[in-house]
Amino acid sequence: MKESCFKLKLNSMIKKIRQRKACLVTAMAILATSSAFAQTPINEVKPFAPESSYRTWSIGVNGGVLVPWNPFGFRRDFTGSEYNLGYSAYIKKQILPGFGLQAAYMGGKVAGKNGPNGSTFETKMPWSAALSANITLANINWRHENGVIQPYITAGGGAINFEPTVTQTDGTSTTTESTTKFFIPVGAGLKFGVAPGINIDLGYTLNFVNSPNFDGVNTGSHDKFSYGHVGLEFALGAKEKPFLAHSNPVAAMKRDYQANYDELAAALKVQREENEALKAQLATDLADDDEDGVANKYDKCPGTPANTKVDGAGCPLPEAKQVVQQITVTEEDRRVVDEAIKNLEFDLSKATIRSTSFPSLDRVAGLLIEKNFSLKLAGHTDNTGSMQLNMRLSKERAEAVKAYLVSKGANPSRIEATGYGPTQPIATNATAEGRQANRRVEFTLY
Numbered sequence: 112m113k114e115s116c117f118k119l120k121l122n123s124m125i126k127k128i129r130q131r132k133a134c135l136v137t138a139m140a141i142l143a144t145s146s147a148f149a150q151t152p153i154n155e156v157k158p159f160a161p162e163s164s165y166r167t168w169s170i171g172v173n174g175g176v177l178v179p180w181n182p183f184g185f186r187r188d189f190t191g192s193e194y195n196l197g198y199s200a201y202i203k204k205q206i207l208p209g210f211g212l213q214a215a216y217m218g219g220k221v222a223g224k225n226g227p228n229g230s231t232f233e234t235k236m237p238w239s240a241a242l243s244a245n246i247t248l249a250n251i252n253w254r255h256e257n258g259v260i261q262p263y264i265t266a267g268g269g270a271i272n273f274e275p276t277v278t279q280t281d282g283t284s285t286t287t288e289s290t291t292k293f294f295i296p297v298g299a300g301l302k303f304g305v306a307p308g309i310n311i312d313l314g315y316t317l318n319f320v321n322s323p324n325f326d327g328v329n330t331g332s333h334d335k336f337s338y339g340h341v342g343l344e345f346a347l348g349a350k351e352k353p354f355l356a357h358s359n360p361v362a363a364m365k366r367d368y369q370a371n372y373d374e375l376a377a378a379l380k381v382q383r384e385e386n387e388a389l390k391a392q393l394a395t396d397l398a399d400d401d402e403d404g405v406a407n408k409y410d411k412c413p414g415t416p417a418n419t420k421v422d423g424a425g426c427p428l429p430e431a432k433q434v435v436q437q438i439t440v441t442e443e444d445r446r447v448v449d450e451a452i453k454n455l456e457f458d459l460s461k462a463t464i465r466s467t468s469f470p471s472l473d474r475v476a477g478l479l480i481e482k483n484f485s486l487k488l489a490g491h492t493d494n495t496g497s498m499q500l501n502m503r504l505s506k507e508r509a510e511a512v513k514a515y516l517v518s519k520g521a522n523p524s525r526i527e528a529t530g531y532g533p534t535q536p537i538a539t540n541a542t543a544e545g546r547q548a549n550r551r552v553e554f555t556l557y
Contacts, residue, residue, distance in 0.1 A: 156353055156358070157367060162355075164352060164353075165205075165352055165353055165354065165355035165358065166308060166346040166347060166348035166349070166352045166353065166354045166355065167204060167205045167206070167348075167355050168202070168203070168204055168205075168346070168347040168348060169202070169203045169205065169308075169344050169345060169346045169347060169354070169356070170200070170201065170202050170203070170344070170345055170347065171199075171200065171201045171202075171203065171213075171310075171312060171342055171343065171344040171345070172198075172199070172200045172342050172343060173198070173199050173200075173312055173314070173340040173341060173342020173343070174196065174197065174198045174199075174340060174341070174342065175196075175197050175198075175199075175338055175339045175340030175341060175342075176194050176195070176196070176197060176338070176339050176340075177194075177195050177196070177197035177219045177220065177221045177236075177336060177337070177338050178192040178193070178194055178195075178221065178223075178336065178337050178339075179192055179221055179222075179223040179326060179334075179335070179336050179337075180192040180337055181317055181335050181336075181337055182317075182337075183317075185335055186331060187223070187326075187335075188223075188226055188227065188232075188326050188328040188330055188331070188334075189223030189224060189225055189226040189230075189231070189232055189326055189328075190223075190225040190226075191223055191224035191225035192223055192224075193222040193223060193224060193231075195219060195220050195221065195222055196219055197217065197218070197219035197338050197340065198217070198218055198219060199215055199216060199217040199218075199338070199340060199342070200215070200216050201213045201214060201215035201216070202214055203245060203344075205354075205355040205356045207355075208247065208355055208356065208358040209246060209247040209248075210244070210245070210246055210247070211244075211245045211247075211356065212242065212243070212244060212245070213242070213243055213245050213265070214240070214241070214242050215240070215241050215242075215243060215269075215296075216238060216239065216240055217236070217238075217239045217241075217296075217338065218236055218237060218238050218239070219236055220233060220234060220235045220236055221233075221234045221236060221325075221326075221336045222234070223326060226277070226326075226328060227328060228279065228280065229279075229280045230277055230278060230279050230280065230328075231277070231278050232275055232276065232277045232278070232326045232327045232328070233275070233276050233278075234273050234274065234275040234276070234325055234326060234327065235273065235274045235275075235276075236271065236272065236273050237272050237273075237274075237289075238271075238272050239269060239270065239271035239272065239294065240269045240270055241267050241268060241269025241270075241294070241296050242267050242268065242269060243265045243266060243267025243268075243269075243296060243298075244265065244266055244267060245263055245264075245265050246263060246264050246265070247261050247262070247263045247356065248261075248262045248263060248264065260301065260302075260303055260304070261301065261302040261303075261304070261310070261356065261357075262299070262300075262301050263299065263300055263301070263302060263314075264297075264298065264299045265296065265297070265298045265299070265300075265314075265316070266295070266296070266297045266298075267295070267296055268293065268294070268295050268296075269293070269294060269296070270291050270292070270293060270294070271291065271292055271293075271294040271318070271320060272289060272290070272291045273289070273290065273291075273292075273320075273325055274286065274287065274288070274289040274290075275287050275324065275325060275326055275327035276327060277326075277327035277328065285327065287324060287327055290322070290324075292320055292321050292322040292325075293321040294318055294319060294320045294321060295318070295319040295321075296316050296317075296318045296319075297316065297317050297318075297319070298314055298315055298316030298317065298338075299314065299315060300312060300313050300314025300315060301313050301314075302344065302356075304357055307346075307350070307353065307354065307357070308345065308346030308350065308354045308357075309343065309344070309345055309346070310343070310344040310356075311341070311342075311343060312340070312341065312342045312343065312344050313340075313341050314339070314340055314341075314342075315337065315338070315339045315340075316337070316338045316339075316340075317335060317336075317337055318335060318336050318337070318338065319333055319335055320333060320334045320335065320336070321333060322334060389461070393461075393462060393507065395407070395408075396408045397462075397507065397510055397511070397514065400413065400414075401413055401414050401415050401417075401425075402417065403415050403419060403421045403425055403523070404421065404517070404523030404524060405421060405423065405424065405425035405514075405517055405523055406510075406514045406517075408514070409423075409424065409425065409514055409517060409518040410424070410425030411424040411425055411426055412424065412425045412426035412427065413425065415427055420524065421523070422520065422522070423516070423517040423518060423519060423520040423521050423522065423523065424518070424520070438482065438483065438484060438485075438557070440484070440556045440557070444478055444482070444484070444556060445556070447471075447474050447475060447478055448475060448478075448554045448556055450471050450474070451468075451471040451472055451474065451475045451554060452551070452552070452553065452554055453471075454467065454468050454470075454471040455468045455471075455472070455512070455551075455552055456468050457508055457511075460504070462504065462507035462508045462510070462511045463511070464511055464512065464515060469515075472512070472515055472516065472519075473519060475516060475554065476515075476516045476519035476520060476521045477519075478556075479516060479521040479522065479525065479526070480519075480520050480521060480522075483522070483525070484525070484556050484557070485525040485526070485527075485556070485557050486516070486521075486525065486526045486527070486554060486555065486556055486557075487526075487527045487529070487553075487554075487555040487557070488509040488512050488513055488526065488527065488528045488529065488552060488553070488554060489509065489529050489530075489531060489535075489552065489553040489555070490504075490505035490506060490507075490508045490509035490528070490529070490530040490531065490551075490552050491505055491531050491532070491533070491535055491536075491537075491549060491550065491551050491552070491553065492504055492505050492532055492533050492549065492550055493533055493536070493540050493545075493546035493547075493549040493550055494533040494536070494540045494546075494549075495540075495546065498532060498533070501532040501533050502530055502531075502532035503530070504530075504532075505530035505531055505532045506528070506529070506530025507530070508530070508552055509528035509529060509530050509552055510528045512528070512552055513526045513528040533549065536549045537549060537551075
């Protein structure tokens, strides 16, 4: 007798160890597959994308254990539980990342013992159908952005068909005719995303039957039974679309913001590099290493000695007798200059003269060469931007006009270029027309 009891205890311990080992292996498998899914790339969808960008329908199948036991201590006619196989399937429509509606079927049988006078019961449950709300409490990212672990709760209502049989201790049994009643399934669980559009589903459901006779004993008001299950959920639709239930809107907004920020930062970097290159090129073009008044870009005789008089190409002028002549500026001369002023255009925020201005500037250069006029160039801007920038831009534009005239043969020593920035407006800077009028280069012949 003692040996028999010892063997029973030993077998019980071995059984518990095997059960715990199986649970550990299952947990490790779930975590491993979840980790693999976390590293699997999925198509990114913009925040607030339309429903058509996602897969929103899914189906699920599961199996588990049906027992009359419940974890809340609700009254039971049978205090002992027997474990029987249950099975279920559902189809779900995901409406929001955290909310869906599912229609579920469940079947199996529920059995218990230790009832009135030691009786037992077995209730066959051919079918049940329920419509439930499925609320995802959180999409939790663990280390990897796509690692999805979804705790959820469900609640709904439907119809359940059952046929209970009660067996007394003397072996006699009583079967109640099959009936269909309203029931309320309330559950909770965890879903593990193991691949894009595939979840492992671990869940528990407590079912409230609107009948006291589910267990064959007509006492109380409502009977209850539990269903613990494990199963799989599969998203339906095009595989290149993400599953809405796996969507994390906050992570999607973060990705979109980061992408826009990186794009803007790259564009600003390119713009800064272009501005620096432009400034360096402008400094090179307007530099005058031999200080003869002709910029390097137009100087055909670089390196002339200091104080050497040069022509517009930067080459030394032959010594000429000083001839005193009276300079008279005619109306025609002024018309040529006025036309040049009207036609003078620069590239936006630059000191580069547009080619449409060259013909009228060529006529001004001809006047300076033919009549030996002196010319004062005064550059002006509006008040948009900083004072330092406007002073530099007005000076550079006046110098650019001088450099062009000199390149056409005008005497650089008879041309004065000055920048005044926004300090001498001729119109209000409060309007676009006024600012346009203030952006100018004035020519003064004498």
